[in-house]
Every structure is written in C-alpha cells, then in structure tokens.
Amino acid sequence: MTADNFNKNDEVNSSESEIFIESEDSADDQAKQKNAVVTNNLTVYFNKRSAIEDVNVKIKKNSVTAVIGPSGCGKSTFLRSLNMMHEMTPSAKVFGEIYINGESIMNFNMVDLRKKVGMVFQKPNPFPTMSIFDNVAAGFKLNGSAGKNDLNEIVEKNLINAGLWDEVKDRLKSPAVSLSGGQQQRLCIARTIAVNPEIVLLDEPTSALDPVSSSKIEELLYNLKSEYTIIIVTHNMQQAARVSDQTAFFYLGKLIEISRTRKMFTNPKEKLTEEYITGKFG
Amino acid sequence: MIYEMYVDSSASIEKFGFGFIFSSHWEPVKEEFGALTFIYGTIVSSFMALLMSLPISIGVAIFLSELVHKSIRTSLSFLVEILAAIPSIIYGFWGIFVLAPFMRTTIQPFLQSVFGFLPFFQGTMYGTGLLTASIILAIMITPIITAITRDVLKAIPVAQKEAAFALGATRWEGIKMALLNARSGILGGAVLGLGRAIGETMAVTMVIGNKAQIKASFFEPAYTMASVIANEFAEASNEMQISALIEVGLILFGVTFLVNSMARLLIYSVTRNAQ
Amino acid sequence: MTAEKIFKNPKNLKRRKFINSLMILLCFIAAVLTILPLLYIFIYTTQSGITALNIDFFTQLPKPVGEEGGGMANAIVGSGILICLGGLIGIPIGIMSGIYIAEYSKSFLAGAIKFTTDVLSGVPSIVVGIFAYGVVVLSMQSFSAIAGGFALGILMIPTVTKITEEMLRLVPHSLREASLALGVSRWKTTVKVVLKTASSGIITGILLAIARAAGETAPLLFTAFGNSFWQTSIDQPIAALPLQIFVYAISPYEDWHRQAWAGAFVLIFMVFIVNFLVRYVTRNKFG
Numbered sequence: 001m002t003a004d005n006f007n008k009n010d011e012v013n014s015s016e017s018e019i020f021i022e023s024e025d026s027a028d029d030q031a032k033q034k035n036a037v038v039t040n041n042l043t044v045y046f047n048k049r050s051a052i053e054d055v056n057v058k059i060k061k062n063s064v065t066a067v068i069g070p071s072g073c074g075k076s077t078f079l080r081s082l083n084m085m086h087e088m089t090p091s092a093k094v095f096g097e098i099y100i101n102g103e104s105i106m107n108f109n110m111v112d113l114r115k116k117v118g119m120v121f122q123k124p125n126p127f128p129t130m131s132i133f134d135n136v137a138a139g140f141k142l143n144g145s146a147g148k149n150d151l152n153e154i155v156e157k158n159l160i161n162a163g164l165w166d167e168v169k170d171r172l173k174s175p176a177v178s179l180s181g182g183q184q185q186r187l188c189i190a191r192t193i194a195v196n197p198e199i200v201l202l203d204e205p206t207s208a209l210d211p212v213s214s215s216k217i218e219e220l221l222y223n224l225k226s227e228y229t230i231i232i233v234t235h236n237m238q239q240a241a242r243v244s245d246q247t248a249f250f251y252l253g254k255l256i257e258i259s260r261t262r263k264m265f266t267n268p269k270e271k272l273t274e275e276y277i278t279g280k281f282g
Numbered sequence: 283m284i285y286e287m288y289v290d291s292s293a294s295i296e297k298f299g300f301g302f303i304f305s306s307h308w309e310p311v312k313e314e315f316g317a318l319t320f321i322y323g324t325i326v327s328s329f330m331a332l333l334m335s336l337p338i339s340i341g342v343a344i345f346l347s348e349l350v351h352k353s354i355r356t357s358l359s360f361l362v363e364i365l366a367a368i369p370s371i372i373y374g375f376w377g378i379f380v381l382a383p384f385m386r387t388t389i390q391p392f393l394q395s396v397f398g399f400l401p402f403f404q405g406t407m408y409g410t411g412l413l414t415a416s417i418i419l420a421i422m423i424t425p426i427i428t429a430i431t432r433d434v435l436k437a438i439p440v441a442q443k444e445a446a447f448a449l450g451a452t453r454w455e456g457i458k459m460a461l462l463n464a465r466s467g468i469l470g471g472a473v474l475g476l477g478r479a480i481g482e483t484m485a486v487t488m489v490i491g492n493k494a495q496i497k498a499s500f501f502e503p504a505y506t507m508a509s510v511i512a513n514e515f516a517e518a519s520n521e522m523q524i525s526a527l528i529e530v531g532l533i534l535f536g537v538t539f540l541v542n543s544m545a546r547l548l549i550y551s552v553t554r555n556a557q
Numbered sequence: 558m559t560a561e562k563i564f565k566n567p568k569n570l571k572r573r574k575f576i577n578s579l580m581i582l583l584c585f586i587a588a589v590l591t592i593l594p595l596l597y598i599f600i601y602t603t604q605s606g607i608t609a610l611n612i613d614f615f616t617q618l619p620k621p622v623g624e625e626g627g628g629m630a631n632a633i634v635g636s637g638i639l640i641c642l643g644g645l646i647g648i649p650i651g652i653m654s655g656i657y658i659a660e661y662s663k664s665f666l667a668g669a670i671k672f673t674t675d676v677l678s679g680v681p682s683i684v685v686g687i688f689a690y691g692v693v694v695l696s697m698q699s700f701s702a703i704a705g706g707f708a709l710g711i712l713m714i715p716t717v718t719k720i721t722e723e724m725l726r727l728v729p730h731s732l733r734e735a736s737l738a739l740g741v742s743r744w745k746t747t748v749k750v751v752l753k754t755a756s757s758g759i760i761t762g763i764l765l766a767i768a769r770a771a772g773e774t775a776p777l778l779f780t781a782f783g784n785s786f787w788q789t790s791i792d793q794p795i796a797a798l799p800l801q802i803f804v805y806a807i808s809p810y811e812d813w814h815r816q817a818w819a820g821a822f823v824l825i826f827m828v829f830i831v832n833f834l835v836r837y838v839t840r841n842k843f844g
Contacts, residue, residue, distance in 0.1 A: 085734060115740030125731040129753045139739040142749050188735070195739055341587025349584060358588065360836055365595045367765075367828050369772020371799045372821045375806045376598050379814070421594045428591070452577040474679065481681020483775035484799075488807065508683045508775070515690070516700075516779040531687040535680060542679035546672065 035099075036061045036199055036229035037082060042096035044077050044086065051077040055096075055255045057248060064221060064230045066244035066261065068237060070276070073250040075233045079201050082231070083117035084110055101198060115139075118197035122204040124184035126176035126191070133172040135187055139195035154194055162190035163220050182213025189220065193228065200224065202232040206239065218243050237277060241265050249273045317530050319494040323504035324534075327412055327486065328479040330500075331419030336472050339424050340461070343431035348457055359432075366425035374488030377418045382409035382489055385417075390501055408491060413500040415490035419482060423475035430471030430549065434464040470548030477541040481534065483508040507534045599825065606822020609815035618786065619801070619816075629820055631786065635702070635796035636771060639781055642706020643770050647713025648763055652752075654714070655721025655759075660747055671722075678715035685711050686776030694780060702795040705781025712773060713766040720762025724755040761835040768831040772824055774799040798824060 037059040044051045052074035059065050067075045077086075082100075086092035087110060098105045105113055126135045134141060136155045155172070159165040164186045168179070176187060185205055192200060202221075206214035221230055221243050234240050240247055241261060248258040249270075257264065257273045268274045342362070346355055386409030438460045446456040461468070491503020492513060507530050515527050617628035654674065658667045689708035694700055728751050736746040752759070777783075777800050784796045798820055805817035 083738065085737070088734070088737070110737075111740050111742050113740075114738055118740075119734070119738035121731055121734060121738075123731060125729070125735045127732060127735070127750055127754070129756075138736070139741070142736060142739065142741040142745055144745075191735075191739065338587045338590055341584040342591050345584040345588040349581060358592070360832075361592055361595055363836075364829060364832050365591070367768065367832055368595075368598065369769075369774070369799060369824055369828065371772065371774045371802055371806075372598065372602060372825055375802065375817060375821055376601060378806060380597070380601060424591050452573050454577040454580040455573070457580075477679045481679070481683065483681065483683040484803065488803075508681055511683050511687065512775055512778055515687070528687055528691070531684050535684045538679055538681055538684070539676060542676050545679075546675050 034061075035059055036063075036101060037231070038097075038099040038102075040097040040099075042078070042081060042094070042098060044074075044081050044095075045093040046089070047091045050253055052081075052250070052253045052255075057255065057258055059229065059231065059246070061101075061229050062225060062227075063246055064225055064232065064244045066240035066247045067231065067233045067250065068235075068240050068247060068276075069250035069256075071235075074253040075250050076203055078250065078255075079119075079203055079231060079233050082199070082201060083114050083119055085119065115195055116197055117199045117201060118192035118195060119201040120185070120188050120192050120203065120205050123208050124181055124188050126179070126184050126187050128175070128177050130176055131173045132168050132176050132179070132187060135176045136190050136194050138191055158190040158194040161193060161224065162186045163216060163223075164190060180213070182209050182216060185209060185213065185217060186220065189217070189224075193224065197228065199229045199231065202230065204233050204235060207235055214239070237265075249276065251276070317507065317526075317533065319496055320505050320507040320510050320530060321533070322496050323412070323490065324480055324506040324508070324537075327415045327419060327490065327504070327506060328476055330413070330416035331423060331479045332472060332476050334416065334420040335424045335427060335475060338420075339427035339471075339475070340431055340468065342424070342428045343435060344457055344461075346428070347432050347435045348453075348460075362425045362428055365421075366429070370422065370482060370485045371488075373418055373422055374485035377414065377485060377489040378410070381418065382414055385409050385414050394501075408501065408503060410489050410491040410503060411501050412490065412504045415486045415504070415506075416500075418485050418489055419479045422482060422485060423479050426478055427468075427471045427475040430474060431464070431468050434467030434471065434549075435460055437467070438463050466548050466551060470545045470551075473541055473545035473548065477538050477545060480541065481508060481538050483512050487512050507531075599829075602818065602821050602825050605815070605818035606820075606825075609819040610822060614816070614819050629796075629798060629801050629816065631784065632796040632798045632801040632820070633823075635781070635784070636798040638702055638795060639705045639709055639777070639797055640767055640770055642702060643709030643713055644763075644767065646707060646710025647766065647770075648717055650710075651714045651717025651766070652721050652759065655718045656725065656747060656752070658718070659722045659725035660751070670718075674715045674718045677711075678719070681775075682708075682712055682773055683775040683778075686778065686780055689776060689780045697792065699792065700780060700794040701792045702781055702790075703792060705777050705795065705797065708776035708780050709770040709773060712776065713770050716766035716769060717759075717762055720765065721755075721759050724758035724762065725751055727758070728754045757838060761838050764831050765835055768828050771827060772799055774803050778803075 035058045037057065039055055039057050042055040043053050055074075055078060067078065069075050080086055081094050082098060084094075084105065086094055100108070100113070100116060108116070127138060130138060133155055136158055137151045140151060140154070156165065156169075159168065164183060167183060168187075171178075176184065179187060185208075189200075189202075189205070206217050209217070218239065221232065224230060232240075232243065244261045246258065247261045247264045249256045249264070249268075249272075251272055257268060257270045259269060264273065265277060268277065346358055346362075350358065390409075390413070442463065443456045443460055446459050447453075451459070486506050487509035490506060490509060492505055492509060493503040494505045494510070495502065497504075511527050511531055511534075514523065614628040614630075615633065616630050618631055619629065654670050658671050658674075661667050686708050689704050689711070693704035693707050697703070732750055732754060733746055736750045737743065741750070774797075777797050781795050781797050781800065783800045783804065784794045802817045802820040802824070805813040805820070808814075
C-alpha cells in the first residue's frame with residue numbers, strides 16, 4: 001500500500017467511520033449497544049475442519065450489509081451462525097462471541113433468537129401444505145399465537161411491504177406453491193418479516209430467480225432498510241454494489257475486508273479484494 | 283417381550299431342560315414334551331422353500347431390473363407387491379383346495395415315477411405334506427427375495443455394467459458381474475425370506491398335514507413350530523402344555539431373531555456401500 | 558490361450574451367445590412362474606368368492622352346521638373392532654418412532670430403534686400372538702378383543718414406523734429450516750410442518766399396515782379366539798374375518814367352504830384396493 005493511498009483511506013475513514021465503523025479503540029460495550037450484530041473471534045468447525053475463522057464484524061442498525069466471496073469461502077456459514085442454524089448440524093461447533101443488539105446469543109434460547117433474527121433462503125421454500133395467507137401467518141400459526149383479526153391485518157401489511165399484495169390479494173386462499181419462483185421468494189420474505197424480526201438474513205435470495213424477479217427483490221430490500229437490519233449473502237457483485245451500504249469479503253474462511261460498499265468497489269484496502277472484484281480469480 | 287415369554291415358559295424349561303430340543307416325544311396327555319419334530323419340520327420346509335424360491339426370485343429380479351421395458355416393469359413390480367400382500371390364510375386356503383389335490387393327482391405321482399428310488403419321494407401320497415407346504419412357502423417368500431434382490435441390483439452402479447459391455451461382454455455376462463457384486467445383498471434377501479418362511483403359520487398349518495413325526499419322505503405330513511402353537515395353544519389341556527408351547531415360541535423367536543439380524547446386517551452392508 | 562484367441566474363437570463366441578439367450582429365457586420363465594400363482598389365486602378366489610357372496614354374507618350371523626345360508630356379519634364387525642384397537646396402539650407408537658428415527662437420526666437410541674423395528678418386522682406373527690397372550694390374556698383371565706387388538710397393534714408398528722421414516726426423509730430440509738428460522742421450536746416444526754407435509758404418504762402407509770393386519774390370523778387364534786355370536790364388548794372373545802375363514806376352511810362342510818371363499822374374496826379384494834390406492838397416490842406424488 002502506498003503512502004498516498006494510505007492517506008486517502010484515512011481521510012475517508014475519518015469522515016465516514018462514525019456512521020458505519022466504530023473506531024478500534026472505542027469501548028467494547030458501547031460498540032455492542034450501537035450495533036445490531038457484533039462478533040468476536042467467531043469460528044465455526046465442521047467436524048475437524050474450520051469453515052470460518054476469527055471473524056470480527058460490527059454491523060450497524062438499519063443498514064444493508066452484503067457478504068461476498070467465492071464459493072465455499074464461508075459466507076453462508078457466517079450467516080447461519082448468526083441465528084444458530086448450525087444447531088441442526090450435529091458436526092458443527094461454534095466458538096467465539098456473537099452479540100445481537102448488545103446481548104450475547106448465549107443468553108437467548110433458540111426460539112427467541114430466531115424470532116429476532118429472521119432468515120430467507122436461497123431457494124424459495126414456502127410451506128407446500130399452506131395457502132398464501134397461511135404462509136405469511138405461519139410464524140404466528142405455528143407458534144399458536146395471535147387472533148384471527150390480527151392475522152388479517154398482519155398478512156395484508158406484510159404482503160404490502162413485500163410488494164406482493166397487489167398480485168395475490170384476490171387469491172390469498174390458493175396454495176403457495178401456485179406462485180411463480182419470484183413471487184414465492186417475496187412470499188418467503190413477507191413470511192420472515194411478519195414475525196417482526198430486528199435483523200433479516202438473506203442467503204443468496206435471488207440466485208434461483210430470473211433478472212426481473214431479482215430486481216424486484218433488490219427494490220424490496222431498499223425499502224425494508226428503514227425497519228430492519230439486513231445482511232445479504234450474494235454471488236453477484238453488481239447486486240452487492242447496488243443494494244448494500246457495507247460489504248464484507250470472505251476468502252477461504254477468513255474475513256478479508258469489511259468496509260463501505262462504495263469504497264470497497266472503488267478503492268479496496270486489500271489486494272485480494274481488488275483481485276476478486278476485478279475478476280482476477282473466483 | 284423375551285422376558286415375558288421366558289417367564290411363561292419357565293415351568294417347561296425347568297422340567298425338560300435341553301432335552302426339550304432333542305426329544306421327539308410330544309404327548310400332551312402324558313405331559314411329555316419335546317420339540318424336535320417341530321424343529322425338524324420347520325427347518326426342512328423352510329430350506330426347501332428357499333431352495334425353490336431363490337433361483338426364481340433372482341431370475342425375476344433380473345428380469346425386472348435389467349431386461350424389460352419400464353412400463354412393463356412397473357406393472358410387474360406391482361403384481362409382485364400384491365403377491366406379498368395377500369394374507370397367508372388365503373394362500374393356505376388355496377393350498378388345501380387347489381394345490382393339494384393337484385399335488386396328489388399330478389406332481390407327486392410324476393415325482394415318484396421318476397425319482398421313486400430315492401427315499402424322499404416314496405410313500406403314500408396325501409397331497410398335503412412337507413413338499414406341498416414348501417411349495418406354498420416358496421410362493422410366499424418369492425416376492426420378498428425378489429424385492430430385495432431388485433433393490434440391491436439397482437444399487438450397483440450402471441457404469442460397472444457399461445464397462446463390462448464395453449469390453450465385449452454379452453448381456454448375461456454383464457448381469458453375472460452385477461450379481462457377483464451384489465451377492466452379499468442377495469444373500470441377505472434370501473436369509474430374510476428364510477426368516478419369513480420359518481415364522482409362517484397359517485398357510486403351513488393348513489397344508490403340512492400336522493403330524494408330529496420325522497419321516498424321510500417329503501410326501502409325509504409333518505409339523506412346524508409355528509403350526510403346533512397355532513393348533514394346540516387355544517385348546518391346551520394343562521399348564522405344562524401351555525408352558526411347553528410358549529417355549530416352542532421362544533425357540534421360534536430366537537431362531538427368527540438370529541436369522542433376521544443376520545439378514546439386516548448383510549443388507550445394511552451393501553446399501554451403505556452404495557450410498 | 559491368449560485373450561485374442563478367446564475372443565476370436567467362433568465356437569467360444571457361439572457358446573457365449575447361447576448361454577446369454579438361455580439365461581435370459583430362464584429369467585423370463587421365472588417371471589412367468591411367479592406371476593402365474595398370483596393370477597391363479599386371484600382368479601380362483603374371485604370366481605369361488607363371487608358366486609358365494611350375497612347380502613346375507615354381510616348381514617347375517619353364522620348358522621349352525623346343517624342349515625343353509627348365514628353370513629359373517631359378526632366376523633366383519635369383529636375384524637373392524639380389532640383393527641381399530643390395533644390401530645389405537647400401533648399407529649401412534651409407529652409414527653412417534655418413525656419421527657424419532659428420521660428427525661433425530663444421529664443419536665444412538667434412534668439407531669437402536671431402527672434395528673429393533675427391522676427385527677420386529679421379521680418376528681413371526683404367531684410369536685407376537687404368544688406375547689399378547691402372556692401380557693393380556695393371562696392377566697385378564699380371558700380371551701378378548703383387547704388381546705387381539707394388542708397383537709395386531711404390535712404387528713402394525715414396524716410398517717408404520719418404516720413408512721413414516723421414509724416419508725419424513727422425503728420432506729426437503731429447506732422446509733425445516735424455514736420454519737426454524739421463523740422462531741418455531743423444533744418440536745412444533747416437526748409436527749406442524751414436516752409431519753403435515755408428509756401426511757398423505759404416512760396415511761398410505763397406515764392403510765398398508767391396516768390391510769396387512771386385517772389379514773392376520775395366527776396371532777388371533779389364542780387372543781381374540783373367535784365367537785359365533787354378536788359381540789361388541791372388547792373384554793370378551795370376538796370373531797374376526799380371517800379367523801372365521803380358517804375355521805370354515807378346515808371344516809368338512811361344503812356350505813362353510815363356500816362361505817370361506819366369500820370371506821377370502823372380501824379380504825383379497827380389500828388388499829388389492831388398498832395396494833392400488835397406495836400405488837396411485839405415491840406415484841402422483843413422487844413418480
């Protein structure tokens with residue numbers, strides 16, 4: 001890194017770090033309070049092999065963070081460790097600390113954690129036995145809470161938020177699998193935000209969709225930002241550049257760089273990042 | 283379950299000890315009980331059934347998995363499944379009224395005229411007897427062995443057969459190789475079929491003749507462990523007889539347990555490798 | 558002989574081709590040999606059964622020897638009661654252990670349950686009958702419908718467990734994750750999402766188990782015992798269709814044989830319908 005570059009970085013940091021990146025020496029507790037997600041030395045093992053190692057991130061409330069990197073670099077592992085999805089995989093072991101809104105996830109039980117940290121998956125996965133309405137209401141129905149009138153309201157509000165209301169309002173009772181792939185994915189987003197999480201994780205939500213559906217979902221993310229903290233894993237660098245405020249680059253299980261998206265794509269700190277973004281590998 | 287049966291048969295176990303297995307006296311009136319004839323009948327009828335059924339089952343499995351077009355295969359497989367689902371009482375019923383007379387008038391005279399010099403095929407032809415029971419059993423276990431052989435053959439990678447064909451092997455030679463690779467799985471299927479034959483009750487009871495004796499001839503009536511329980515249990519005259527019958531049941535359970543465990547382990551070993 | 562010689566030897570090639578054709582022919586014969594008894598049994602039962610079948614068969618009680626007519630109404634009802642009792646015992650236990658094996662497959666206990674059900678499915682039904690005799694009949698001091706139902710229930714467990722396990726494994730993993738990610742607990746996910754998605758498959762499995770239990774005779778001989786009168790209280794001996802067929806079949810009376818054929822036809826028809834239904838449903842879903 002040349003001295004020139006270094007200075008430039010410094011400048012950028014000084015003007016923008018207040019918003020997105022806490023300076024290193026600020027008090028730890030304060031950082032945890034202000035950020036939606038903080039990880040300290042997060043390490044995940046599958047059997048004896050580590051999938052991610054020593055990941056330290058701080059993610060601001062109401063921001064969109066994109067996670068990029070080549071296949072198998074640990075992006076999804078990172079995402080799934082944030083709502084303890086690894087608990088389903090017996091061979092997985094998670095070390096390090098994760099704080100959600102300042103509270104360690106060790107203090108949550110699984111169910112409460114996942115209500116706070118919702119997740120949307122790569123392939124749309126609506127419940128095939130349920131109608132469109134029931135899918136959006138699934139979080140409540142499966143947990144056996146909320147009355148009927150509340151549900152009507154909740155379903156309508158979240159379908160509107162997911163940009164799906166106009167397309168499905170006349171056939172709420174028809175099966176969810178009758179929707180197109182893109183509609184199904186928006187339905188899954190509606191289902192996730194219906195339980196009112198604070199953080200929404202999206203694991204390559206558009207990789208199974210066509211470009212038009214993808215752009216609708218990107219638009220949706222932009223609108224959702226005001227209410228939720230969003231972390232999105234994506235293979236598509238243009239998408240990361242378009243939708244996110246902050247980008248994290250993973251390579252071989254390590255977090256190489258996390259910085260403002262605009263900066264990352266124009267002037268990355270690390271050489272590896274630059275090579276990946278410019279398509280020299282991966 | 284084992285414990286329960288052990289307790290209920292303890293009276294008989296105490297009285298007769300190991301002699302129970304080796305004695306061929308079964309006289310409820312005198313309260314003397316020995317299970318040898320039943321063990322003999324069970325083993326002979328089951329193994330004869332297996333002997334008849336195994337080649338046929340393998341043939342059908344090959345036919346289903348390798349030789350026929352898909353549309354025929356599904357309907358044929360369905361028929362074989364139905365064969366497995368027919369209640370055994372119906373097999374037995376059919377055995378009494380159709381198979382037994384047919385055996386008496388056609389098959390047994392034929393066997394006697396051709397192989398009459400062997401002790402197995404001498405004696406009076408009743409129709410019912412060891413041989414008839416074996417044939418019924420063979421028909422009943424064929425679907426089981428076929429189904430497992432078919433599954434095991436399916437687990438053999440297609441590439442292996444193609445490699446054989448590429449070397450100029452004929453169709454049969456390719457199949458033979460697949461069979462060799464699948465042999466322990468097929469053996470497992472056969473053992474499973476054997477287990478079913480050993481435990482089969484109603485059909486055998488109806489056609490085996492139910493006579494506690496050990497004779498060389500396959501035409502003679504015999505008795506199996508399962509059928510003696512079926513016939514005498516409800517009408518058992520005294521405590522000791524019940525106890526002895528339960529001990530027979532315990533032996534039957536032990537034998538089928540061993541046979542089935544063996545079969546399962548064989549089948550697991552093949553299918554696990556295939557995955 | 559070198560490889561080249563073996564391959565080019567025309568006699569050898571001829572022999573190999575002959576063996577090939579012969580073996581394929583033998584396989585074909587084997588298939589015919591297997592199908593033949595099936596068709597024979599099916600057609601024979603249908604023929605003898607249909608001619609003996611009439612309304613009386615379904616509505617009348619058995620008549621004493623020597624009198625014409627009568628039916629098996631009590632046996633049909635008895636079979637129904639026994640199957641219901643068996644289902645009450647066998648279906649819940651079967652489904653639960655199926656869930657346990659499929660959803661918690663990594664634990665040692667799940668492996669043990671799997672092995673046990675596999676072995677249990679091979680235990681002769683008559684041995685199960687003895688067990689039921691020991692547990693129920695001896696303690697109640699009487700043959701009874703409960704004992705028969707208990708035996709049938711135990712016989713149903715392996716079938717139901719197996720099919721539940723297989724159907725649950727077909728449910729995509731992503732659905733479980735979707736539900737868990739909504740903050741739904743593991744148990745509720747299993748019951749309300751996974752089990753519900755697999756329900757049609759499991760129902761077919763239950764149908765199969767019922768069809769099999771309906772044809773079971775051996776364990777009923779000394780548990781349900783049989784009864785030639787109306788009997789609906791479950792602590793008394795009760796009639797069952799296969800039991801009645803057995804008694805009639807080994808009797809020396811022509812009229813009883815005809816009745817038995819009618820019963821056999823009803824049984825075989827039911828088995829056929831259930832299997833056909835199962836085939837149809839599963840093909841639509843997974844074919």
